Amino acid sequence: QDKPVNLKMSSWVPAQHPLNPSLQAWADDIKKASNGTITATLFPSEQLGKAFDHYDMARDGIADFAYINPGYQPGRFPIMAGASLPFLFANGKGGSAAIDEWYRSYAAKEMKDVKFCFAFVHDPGTFHARKKITLPTDIKGMKIRPATSTIGQMVTSLGGTNVQASAPESRDMLERGVADAITFPWGSIGLFGIDKVVSYHMDVPLYVTPFVWAMNQSKYDSMSPAQKKVIDDHCTSEWAEKVATPWADFEFAGRAKIAGQAGHEIYKLTPEQLDAWRKATAPGEAQWAEGVKKVSQDPKAVMDALKASLAKNKSAL
Amino acid sequence: MSTDAIAVLGFVVLFALMLLRVPVGMAMGLVGVTGYAWIVGPGPALKLVGQTSMRTVTDYTFGVIPMFMLMGALVSVSGVSRELFKAANSMIGHLRGGLGVATVLACGGFAAICGSSVATAATFSAVAYPEMRRFNYPQSFSTGVIAAGGTLGAILPPSTVLAVYAILTQQDIGKLFMAGIVPGILAMAMYVMTIAIIVRVRPDWLPAGQLRPWAERLADLKNVWAPLVLFVFVIGGLYGGFFTPTEAGGVGASGAFILGLLRRKLDGPKIREALLSATRTAAAVFTVLIGALLFGYFLTITQSPQKLTEFLTSLGIGRYGVLALIMLMYLVLGCLMDAMAMIILTVPIIFPVIVHLGFDPIWFGVIIVMTVELGLIHPPVGMNVFVIKSVVKDVSFTTIFKGVLPFILTDILRLVILIAFPIIALWLPTKMG
Amino acid sequence: MNDAAAPTRPRVGVMDRMINSIEWLAAMFVGIVALNIFLAVVLRKFFNTSIPDSYDFGRMLLGILIFWGIAATSYRGGHITVDLVWTAAGPRMKRWIDVFATLVLLFVVAVQTAMLFDKVRGTYVDNVLTYDMNIPTWPFYAVAWLGDVSAVVLIAIRTYRLIFHPELLEETKPEMKADE
Ligand code: NA
Ligand code: NA
Numbered sequence: 001q002d003k004p005v006n007l008k009m010s011s012w013v014p015a016q017h018p019l020n021p022s023l024q025a026w027a028d029d030i031k032k033a034s035n036g037t038i039t040a041t042l043f044p045s046e047q048l049g050k051a052f053d054h055y056d057m058a059r060d061g062i063a064d065f066a067y068i069n070p071g072y073q074p075g076r077f078p079i080m081a082g083a084s085l086p087f088l089f090a091n092g093k094g095g096s097a098a099i100d101e102w103y104r105s106y107a108a109k110e111m112k113d114v115k116f117c118f119a120f121v122h123d124p125g126t127f128h129a130r131k132k133i134t135l136p137t138d139i140k141g142m143k144i145r146p147a148t149s150t151i152g153q154m155v156t157s158l159g160g161t162n163v164q165a166s167a168p169e170s171r172d173m174l175e176r177g178v179a180d181a182i183t184f185p186w187g188s189i190g191l192f193g194i195d196k197v198v199s200y201h202m203d204v205p206l207y208v209t210p211f212v213w214a215m216n217q218s219k220y221d222s223m224s225p226a227q228k229k230v231i232d233d234h235c236t237s238e239w240a241e242k243v244a245t246p247w248a249d250f251e252f253a254g255r256a257k258i259a260g261q262a263g264h265e266i267y268k269l270t271p272e273q274l275d276a277w278r279k280a281t282a283p284g285e286a287q288w289a290e291g292v293k294k295v296s297q298d299p300k301a302v303m304d305a306l307k308a309s310l311a312k313n314k315s316a317l
Numbered sequence: 318m319s320t321d322a323i324a325v326l327g328f329v330v331l332f333a334l335m336l337l338r339v340p341v342g343m344a345m346g347l348v349g350v351t352g353y354a355w356i357v358g359p360g361p362a363l364k365l366v367g368q369t370s371m372r373t374v375t376d377y378t379f380g381v382i383p384m385f386m387l388m389g390a391l392v393s394v395s396g397v398s399r400e401l402f403k404a405a406n407s408m409i410g411h412l413r414g415g416l417g418v419a420t421v422l423a424c425g426g427f428a429a430i431c432g433s434s435v436a437t438a439a440t441f442s443a444v445a446y447p448e449m450r451r452f453n454y455p456q457s458f459s460t461g462v463i464a465a466g467g468t469l470g471a472i473l474p475p476s477t478v479l480a481v482y483a484i485l486t487q488q489d490i491g492k493l494f495m496a497g498i499v500p501g502i503l504a505m506a507m508y509v510m511t512i513a514i515i516v517r518v519r520p521d522w523l524p525a526g527q528l529r530p531w532a533e534r535l536a537d538l539k540n541v542w543a544p545l546v547l548f549v550f551v552i553g554g555l556y557g558g559f560f561t562p563t564e565a566g567g568v569g570a571s572g573a574f575i576l577g578l579l580r581r582k583l584d585g586p587k588i589r590e591a592l593l594s595a596t597r598t599a600a601a602v603f604t605v606l607i608g609a610l611l612f613g614y615f616l617t618i619t620q621s622p623q624k625l626t627e628f629l630t631s632l633g634i635g636r637y638g639v640l641a642l643i644m645l646m647y648l649v650l651g652c653l654m655d656a657m658a659m660i661i662l663t664v665p666i667i668f669p670v671i672v673h674l675g676f677d678p679i680w681f682g683v684i685i686v687m688t689v690e691l692g693l694i695h696p697p698v699g700m701n702v703f704v705i706k707s708v709v710k711d712v713s714f715t716t717i718f719k720g721v722l723p724f725i726l727t728d729i730l731r732l733v734i735l736i737a738f739p740i741i742a743l744w745l746p747t748k749m750g
Numbered sequence: 751m752n753d754a755a756a757p758t759r760p761r762v763g764v765m766d767r768m769i770n771s772i773e774w775l776a777a778m779f780v781g782i783v784a785l786n787i788f789l790a791v792v793l794r795k796f797f798n799t800s801i802p803d804s805y806d807f808g809r810m811l812l813g814i815l816i817f818w819g820i821a822a823t824s825y826r827g828g829h830i831t832v833d834l835v836w837t838a839a840g841p842r843m844k845r846w847i848d849v850f851a852t853l854v855l856l857f858v859v860a861v862q863t864a865m866l867f868d869k870v871r872g873t874y875v876d877n878v879l880t881y882d883m884n885i886p887t888w889p890f891y892a893v894a895w896l897g898d899v900s901a902v903v904l905i906a907i908r909t910y911r912l913i914f915h916p917e918l919l920e921e922t923k924p925e926m927k928a929d930e
Contacts, residue, residue, distance in 0.1 A: 008357075008618075047617045049365075050372045056872070060364035061357070075879030075886075141798055149881050156802070156882060161794070164377070164805040164881070169561070172489065176558025178794070338836045338851040340829030343858040350861075367865030370898075371891065375813035377805060380783065383815065387780055560791055567787025574784075592777035597828050599780070600819030605830055658830050698834055 002224045007040040010063035012051035015044045018250045019067070022243045023213075026234060034230045038223075040065070058214045059113040066114075068212040074149040078291035079106045082302055083121070083210040084150040085288060086281050087274075087317050090205050092123035092248030093241055094315035099210055100240035102309040106302070107212075110295075114214040117231075118240035122185050123251035124205030129181030130174065132200045132265070134273055136280035145170050147183040151207055154284050167192055174198060183207060187254030195258055201266045203255075204274065205317055213243070320356060324619040327352045331612070341658040342601075342608030349612035356618050365614060373607045377563060378484055383599035384566025385475045388551075389431035390591035391573035392544065395582040398440040400540040401426040406448065407537040410526035414516040416452055417462045417523060420445040421508045424466030426541065428473040428501070429548045430573070432480070433598075434656070434690060438467025438701040442708035452526050456712050458515070461720025464701040465508060465728070468690040471656065473501035474552055475569070478656050478689070480562065481602070482682045485664045490562035491555045492746040493682050498552075500683050500735055500742050507727045515723060543576050556749060602657055609661040616666065626670045636674040640736070643667055644688050651692020655700040659689045683742040684735060691728050694721045765907055769825055772900050776818035783811045802882040810890035817897030824855060825904035827919070845916065852912055856905045863898040870895045 009027060013019055020042060027040035049057045051072065058066035070077040071084050080103060089095040100119045107116035125147055127133045133142075140159035146152035152162045163179040165172075167188070173179040174197040182194060183206060189195050213235075220231060258264050269277070289299035310316035318326075327348050334344035346366070354362035373379065392398075405419035405426070412418070420441060427437055441463045449459040471478045474494035483490040516523055529537075551569040554560050560568060577583035616622060629639050650659050664685070671681050693701045696718045705717055735741055790804040801807070823829060836847050874888040911918045 367869035571788040
């Protein structure tokens with residue numbers, strides 16, 4: 001008979017966020033597979049600690065499972081930062097399987113303080129702005145609230161200014177003209193009421209934010225072999241995609257919702273325009289490569305592996 | 318031991334430590350971390366200390382607290398309160414009870430640029446009290462009106478306590494500030510009416526002051542331009558969306574500094590005093606914030622907030638019954654603690670209940686700040702009363718509490734009005750868009 | 751905070767000069783934080799540009815100001831306390847309460863300082879950088895941590911004086927206490 005275990009799962013998104021029920025369903029499946037010996041309590045809305053600290057929380061046992069945004073701490077996870085470079089991911093579901101398959105081999109080293117469970121992404125986000133952005137040169141002089149530090153550096157290198165704000169503050173920032181544009185996935189635009197204050201949406205999968213679901217190592221070590229197997233069976237690329245799917249669907253549906261509202265312009269980019277963006281954002285990849293070299297990895301091999309995984313999972317842009 | 322029992326024990330030890338004068342924040346931190354260690358383990362509990370301390374002090378949104386404190390400290394040392402009182406007194410001091418009304422108005426004016434009720438009370442103890450005594454106002458009334466007028470500092474925006482409530486409950490600071498304006502003006506109006514009633518009942522009690530020639534009166538009135546500019550700039554900028562709350566605080570502090578320099582009201586020692594005072598009070602408040610977060614993580618692990626919500630809703634006394642119970646608890650706590658500590662200690666536990674009952678979080682912020690401010694003036698312990706006592710040495714606590722009594726009654730009446738008509742608080746923030 | 755000029759306090763010895771300097775350092779940081787915000791707003795409004803990393807600088811300076819401020823506040827007895835029992839107690843009891851409370855304070859801040867060192871070390875080892883310019887953040891955290899170190903030193907001095915030289919301690923007056 002296995003010792004009963006209760007896991008504290010920490011997510012920093014608010015209780016009503018679509019990710020929470022997914023994580024709960026994942027935990028319910030673990031309970032079933034472990035014959036009820038592994039139960040879990042989900043603590044949403046930063047109840048156990050701030051969003052920025054979730055990696056450390058999993059490491060230190062403040063949470064047994066934690067939802068981590070590695071991009072919150074620029075410089076700390078240089079390989080993972082590659083997935084946040086622009087114009088890589090075409091969608092969130094296949095993209096989640098792709099990033100998980102790719103990162104799994106690096107995680108043991110880059111996230112060695114925790115037990116990596118799986119990695120996933122949200123559905124790609126783009127520019128939502130008060131004025132139309134079609135070319136990289138349009139960014140010059142604009143004040144933009146970036147989603148990630150990588151996008152922030154892209155904005156700066158194109159002559160724009162970064163404005164930092166939490167997601168709930170963003171609407172006010174845009175309304176008050178403190179920011180002219182924001183990078184966000186589509187569904188969140190409606191969720192935070194940003195559709196009331198921006199009207200131009202560039203219809204291109206600009207970026208994704210990589211996330212990791214990780215476990216406290218000593219909690220894992222304390223489990224019986226049978227329980228460990230249940231955990232291992234739930235830390236797979238299939239589960240990465242499964243957990244990410246409801247959120248991805250929610251974000252994806254946001255585009256149609258905005259398209260259905262009056263006063264919004266959603267515009268596609270021509271191949272030439274997209275090419276201009278890729279050229280303009282190339283220095284960002286070079287800068288990322290420097291960071292990867294510092295941890296004695298070959299950036300080209302890392303990036304090629306990511307692209308191959310994306311192609312395999314039908315989510316390459 | 319069950320987690321419920323550990324949570325109850327935690328509260329008992331917390332109150333024991335606080336009564337033994339261990340700083341509130343340190344007591345909360347110590348009990349929180351010990352309780353957390355008991356349930357989860359000492360390793361994670363210790364890591365939580367470093368993580369929570371560092372994250373709290375480097376949280377940009379918390380920057381709003383020291384910035385508004387600095388602005389308040391700078392206007393305090395610039396002598397703005399004296400100018401405001403002089404102007405109000407010039408206009409109405411010659412009426413019966415006029416000096417009292419002038420004190421209320423000047424407190425309101427000062428409150429519009431200073432976020433602290435204690436600072437407001439301290440300032441006017443030095444400025445308005447000697448004047449009221451000169452015209453033979455009773456000691457009890459003079460100190461009472463200053464204690465009550467001081468609470469305007471936290472009700473009218475900017476307000477440090479409201480800002481802390483907003484941060485703890487993730488509400489918009491700008492909206493909360495707007496929500497405080499009309500209730501703050503209502504508070505002033507009701508204080509003035511209270512004085513009018515006192516004049517009616519005891520005509521000989523509050524004699525008339527001096528009538529001054531119009532030229533002098535207008536000259537005094539002209540001096541209020543500086544605080545007015547600062548108020549319009551900061552609160553207008555926040556309302557109109559020119560800056561975020563933290564920026565409003567930083568820009569307001571810079572504005573107070575520049576205005577003080579231009580008007581030659583600031584010198585080296587005064588600037589030093591303002592900077593030091595802002596640092597001290599900010600550090601004291603952040604200590605409580607860190608402690609409260611640590612205590613909060615402990616409570617989260619025991620799941621007591623959820624259990625409290627379930628318990629209160631199962632009582633079957635209706636949402637207003639629960640609200641009355643909560644406010645009663647605040648009045649009892651107000652016998653022990655001051656406003657900031659009460660807000661930081663209780664809001665994380667009480668707020669989920671309020672949301673669950675369907676009350677408006679912005680409205681509740683105004684209600685709760687008014688309730689804890691009442692704690693600053695009601696016996697046996699009241700921060701504003703202590704402050705007045707420390708400035709006005711020859712007055713007893715009993716005298717001050719006696720003088721403040723009529724104002725406590727109006728405060729309670731005002732709370733009833735605001736609960737019956739939430740629109741009074743919510744009208745302005747909804748206009749904000 | 752008072753219109754009347756604050757009475758000048760008697761200062762003695764090296765300890766007091768050190769306490770003074772610590773307070774001054776903290777006070778300077780408040781001014782710097784305000785200046786940083788002011789400049790950021792002016793640059794954004796009128797020149798449509800920004801100081802790179804002003805957000806990260808702002809929040810790290812805030813951390814420095816608070817920990818150095820805690821040092822000064824702890825020494826002066828400026829923390830938010832519940833004074834009900836203390837006020838009612840006789841002089842002997844008052845001293846016992848003060849000694850107990852200060853010892854608890856010393857213990858808590860010492861633990862906090864030790865754990866903050868762990869946090870600063872982590873920031874260094876994990877190579878956490880600023881958002882815009884990718885500057886290492888650990889030096890800022892280290893300066894903030896030094897504030898907490900000086901808090902431990904000052905509380906130790908306070909404890910010593912409280913037990914052996916209570917006449918050397920000046921308490922914070924109520925109007926300098928909590929800002930509500
Ligand atoms: Na105020
Ligand atoms: Na009281």
